[in-house]
Amino acid sequence: MTRNYRFDFGTGTPAEGYTKITPQSGYDSFTGYGFTRTDRINAKDRGEPGALRRDFCIPLDTAFLLDAEDGIYRVSVLLGDEIAETETTIKAGQGRLMVHKQRTAPGSFSRISFSVWVTGGQLKLSFSGLAPRINAMEVEPAPQACTIFLAGDSTVTDQPDDGYPYAGWGQMLPMFVKQDAAVANFALSGRSSKSFISEGVLDQIWSRVKPYDYLLIQFGHNDQKFDEERYTEPFTTYKQTLKTYIDGARERKAIPVLVSSVQRRFYEEDGTLRDTHGDYLTAVRELAAEEEVPLIDLAKASKALFEALGPEETKKLFMWLAPGEFMNFPDGTEDNTHFQQLGGIEIARLVYEELKALKLQPLMLYLR
Template sequence: MMRNILNVSLVLTFLVLVSFVGRSKKIKVYLIGDSTISIKQTKAYPETGWGMPFVNFFDEQVQIENRAQNGRSTRTFIEEKRWQSVMDSLKEGDYVFIQFGHNDEVETKRSYTPLADYEANLIRFIKDTKSRKAFPVLLTPVSRRRFDASGKVEETHPVYSEKVIAVAKAQNVPFIDLDLKSRELYQKFGPEKSRLLFNQLQPGVHPNYPAGKIDDTHFNELGAREIAQLVLQEIKNLKLGLADHIVK
């Protein structure tokens, strides 16, 4: 009788432990990219990367690891060992969201990455991620704010965005066309109201920018949240397993 009671007790203890371990294992979502995603220092506020509000939309099973850094391209992210740092901690079942292009495409920047190298670096991110049995997701670079004289939003990354899409299709991985989706958002707001999404300030309004700021690349808190919500909607549209952990 005592043996049966002990066996039942051991089974119940085992089940409780298994349940606890299952609940405690978190899915990590690594965000790699540039200043349009990254966590900002206080001195940069109200500039906000879309990865900052992104953390608030998931349940306790998801941990967002925002590894994006200002000014980085695919090449410099690798050269500075930032990618190796991600690989050192990447586990099976994790996700890596990859959004570069802003700094890769500008030939006058130290971070410039020729298109062929950009493609090779994206493929490396994908293959390395898969080697850990984790899930890569490519994103086209979020659009800058630019309208033509008629009020129609213009493309700002046509070549590098097309390369992202081509790589995603060739490697058979999910992608989010954030370039397109962000342009649709700006068009919805229009040429003037879309300024409200960006880090644009009149002189004397904010202590971090006493002379004012006109920035059509980096978001403020509203813009970052709007872009994060675009990404969330595409996660749902792609039916990624991660969508099950979005807070309803």
Template sequence: MKLLQLRYAAPLAVLGLLAFTPPGPPRKTKLYLIGDSTMANKVRATFPETGWGMPLVTFFDTTVVVDNRAQNGRSTRTFLAENRWQPVVSALQPGDYVFIQFGHNDESQNYPDRYTSPEDYRKNLIKFVTETRSRQATPVLLTPITRRYFDKEGHIKETHALYSAATVAVAKEYKVTLVDMDRLSRDLLQQLGDENSKLLFMELAPGDHPNYPLGRHDNTHFNELGARKMAQLAVHDLQTQHLPLVEEHLAKPLAKNAIAAPTGAAAQPTTP
């Protein structure tokens, strides 16, 4: 009788211990970024050029992991053709997020290797959205960030009208959270003006930085300050839309003046 009791007592004891085993750490939320050079990670040799996806991780607490898959020179078409999207889909877990921002290269008719017609651009965005949702993850669409072009009267030009409109239309039709970075970035640059807005871009005179001994005048790509300002625009807008990723996982609340325009020499980006 005692042997029989011991035989059943041992498994019950093991089950009891398992029941009181502390749970492992909660699974972290993955935020995937897919897009082009304005968002992508940069190598040391191109510093201070900085994609706005690089500082994005600093806005979130430690429960969020940012996986930046954006690549220089990619359009929606080439991102798919090079099989850069499928690994993201395969890795998606319920509760993850995908930020989707293209347009710069899709609209480049002078570059047939990357150009995507507006019709195909729309189809590709829909593919990203529907396949993200099929994995119980959340897509977020972002219009392309404006280029820094002002007219003679000092007004910022709209440089992505057709592809931004297509992005907005897909977001509306498929009820996807949208960040209109085209409009938000144009508003910021207009606030800064033609001259001061150079502080956000790769505007370097000869000798300013050893990576660019001849200087560089680039109205598309950002320096460190510009990348952070663009990330602030995106996060602040998503905060106003009450996206759970932002509402629940910010490292700390954004200050009301988080996206205020930089002024004076203090706004200059640092260099190593």
């Protein structure tokens, strides 16, 4: 996609310059846009006020697809209803949270803009919420937008839709970022700082990064695993491998930011959190100081959060699911490492707060 798109959702006459999208507008490869499914989409036309606000679609259990070349796109959505309260959540791609439970009062409308990192030749926006609405949408290429690249493991990555509520913090980070920047989450489950390089994932970042982009680097969980593909020793190979990320970013005039590993949910008898990362935390803090690289001490911040919440309340953040609670986990699960969506949001909030505290320029301008 090299041109701009403007869509008017509903059943009324389309606004000038907009393409009409009705509840029957299923995705078509010829037009290159449309809903993934239409059986539960409804529409209303309130008759006022104005072409874009008078009518809308109610997008239940569906996503809107738009064929697009890989890259960054700025999306603006208009949400609201003349006579009813609304609540809409929008996720991009594989569950990246862009708009979270956006509410509008009767007669009020919200215009929200965000940038999306598109891969696979298609922009995908999924809708949910108690009373979701989509009145209008504009999409335009934004190649000059700042990109925040993420390199990390399963605690960071975009978890798939069929794994809901399983979520990484990088998946939730976009909701804290303004429209002038996009999050490109290259983190993958099971990777260490070493295997992320050997599998060629870091090269994928290097082929896309541009000057003044940012690279957030969080590894450690899997560097502890005693297999040849992943293991690194904290004060030698771990630091040496992380330095590869730092040097590569700087060579490309991008800004590296180290992130210490988020804590696991293991408590001592006195209610304090047990440290399961040990020397890896010391090593990444030393490396940040030695190389004069900004550090998000997520281990420290998450320790404080988990100790404040305590063993029971933290179950709401981690993948502690009762049998039958979520369709994707019918037998339930008890996982002290990985997060459900609420936990991903709260850890992303910690990353956001730490980034603001660092006062990096121009990144400060891109944080909500």
